Amino acid sequence: MSRHPRRTFALITAAILLPTLTAASCGDEPSGVGLGIAARGSVAEIVEAPGSVTARAAATVTSPAEGTLADLRVTPGQRVDKGTVLAVIDSPAVADRLADAERGLNAAPSISTGNYVTAGTSTDQRAGKAFDAAREAAAKVTDTDVRAALLAQIDAAEQQYDAASAAAARAVRSVQEGLAGLQRALGALTAAQQLQAKQAYDLAVAADDALTLRAPVAGVVQLGGAPAASGGSLTDLLSAGGATTGQAGATGGLPAAPAAAAPAGADPAIPEGGPVSPGTPIVTVVDVSRLGLTAEVDETDILLVKPGGTATVELDAATGADYRATVRSIDQLPTTSARGGVSYRVRLDLGQGTAEGGGVAPTPRPGMSAVVRLRVREADDAVTVPASAVVDADGKSTVWAVRGGKAERASVTLGVQGEDVVQVTTGLDDGQRIVVSGADQVRAGQELP
Template sequence: MSLGVLLLSQTGASCDDEASAVRLGSAEVGTVDEIVEAPGTVTARTAATLTAPAAGTLRELLAEPGERVAKGDVLAVIDSPELTRRRDAAREALDQAPSGGSVPVGGTVEFTAVRKRTDKQAAAAFEQARDAAGQIADPRVRAALLHQVDAAEKQYETASAASAAALRSVQRGVASLGRAMGSLAAAQRMQAEQAYQLADTAVDALTLKAPVAGVVQYGGPPPAGGGGSLAGLLESGQIPQTTGTVSSGVDAAVPEGGYVAAGTPVITVVDTGRLGLSAEVDETDVLLVEDGVEAEAELDAAPGARYPATVRAVDLLPTTSARGGVSYRVRLELAEGRYPDSGETAPVPRPGMSAVIRLKVRQAAGAVTVPASAVVAADGRDTVWTVRDGRYAAVPVRLGVQGEDIVQILSGVGAGERVVIAGADQVSAGDEAP
């Protein structure tokens, strides 16, 4: 706000209370910032909750709460007797799989029977692998294992089709039965190897590794409605609301040696390397918000501190605001905060902290400005009372950028004109002004 706007004079036309309620100021040239205020939350770059991929026991917890870990570090190991038995059985079948073909006594009839039996074993192995994958709660691990099952099944189908083609060549007399048996043995061997690899992958998933670098927290996000929720920490999407949270006064949701059901949250890794803000902007204001818009945040946890921020993305799909209306999530980069009075560095916020965010959606520099209190409604139009030729006059104006304290005047009033900034209801057109 220009200093000239603050230089006020009281009317001297009369000494009664009515006259003293009228105050005058001046239209000045200055800069106006239009602010959109929105509630928000401090966000982490990402947060990943690791869950038990299958029922079993928590054999080891290898990271402490608050410990910083690197991507790929082993954080916990789970024992699952069922998955281990499946892998051992697949290993035994692989050891017994034929390494080469021998001509069967029954000729092509026995060849056909062996091929059908191998196809049936393969189908059962793939079904079993899909069942094991379906028990894994982590969607990323589950999807990776199912993709591996699909790829293995297609490879086996190709090998099985090759053995069928070899049999047809034998029947046409253009190939030997021994060559066809070699093709069938290769298909049998592939089926056994794939069954073992899939079972071994399921067991490997029992070793929980950090998917991102960050800080360790035991358990998962609190149930919906609980305090201190990690919901909203992710920059894109929400952490699933699941059970298995850490109770007050307890470090780990599941102690070492404790039983875990499939899907039980064991450990969460929060990446705080780049903090941000998530603001809920009302639909009436969101069209003013664009990438690169500057903002300032105030945190409930750090009264008096100011944190600069910059808009980096505005969601296309809406959410329901706390007031029941429609709002859109705006994501911002958060910079280091300071206390304006002392210049001292403000505390580093934590993910999930509440914030009030003021977005500077528009700015007008070198604009004609008046205090916001000078603009009144008259006959359905924005109006400013001015002093012209020593008398009051109501002048319709067109507004531009509207700040909290001052507004831009696009037309109607020029820089340097005296305007009524308080007590406009006490003056009439043509009255003499001081």
């Protein structure tokens, strides 16, 4: 029988066939031909796929600005809640910007009857520079929640200023056209200038607040960034829907600043007082409250896998332990497998394992390699034959049946296919005597005992 090279099957039932008989050598009859019967039993079809353990969520918090790690408030292995302060960055550049904004807020309006025409333009230019600087600073914040909040604040401030600037411009035009008094234009321009100064100050305060790094998710602390696993990224260690920050392409409207790699052999963790740049990884928080799996299933098998299906799992790191898993989802888009073929990622929830001897298996860690055996089809009370009994004849599945003491080729339709036993849906009846081994030595009409 032709078997698929990338699929492994497993039987889930005990002996369902009678013991085979060995035909005695007689004349030109071949020896070593085993006989048995088609019997009823249960069989399961298993798709085997490589996989790895995933975390529920993970987040690498990075420095939003250049400076030093002034205060590291967590230790490796510490469990933290979402929002816990992890570290504080000291950034002279951010401090200088805040001081300049505060001086601008406290300065008296600089608009007079002599410069009211150009005052609006210069105020617009200052506002534009302030918004650009604020967006540049926000782009360096890799916590997606914080970055999104900063960008929303900047957008709202810009819309508010645009409205004030437009009102001031209309007032100036009214004066120039003789339709309004100068004081009205000066008042509108002063209001726009004061609003610009207040917004510049508020944005500088927000940038300063972003220097206090908080945990985006609850979990276990690991200092520094998340190292790549088998050439993968932090995203590869996460279950579907898991959070991740500090990685290129993270959601939030702008790409995150790239994390600076530590020199070979160096500890990636930044010590307290150490220098940091925008995007330098400070702390990674990993949520392991729910572990999962990702399995790479070949395209020829993926249509057999269904959400809610079950699987057994073996880990390279836990020899002798068996884990249970349930299929949660199947990706729609393919990936390129390690063999260069097309595969699809199947995501599973990982259950508790059982150690050899019946004890509780050790708790896996994200990134651990696994062999996932997905149960894709099964049949109960089915007519079954040994897989060795099925032979290919002109592209059709056949079995040598023993009828009237002679070998007769019977075309069969296969259903669920196990490794050792397969289901026959048509072509054979329960109790039919068949050749179960040595089928290549049998010919039509051959007498068999």
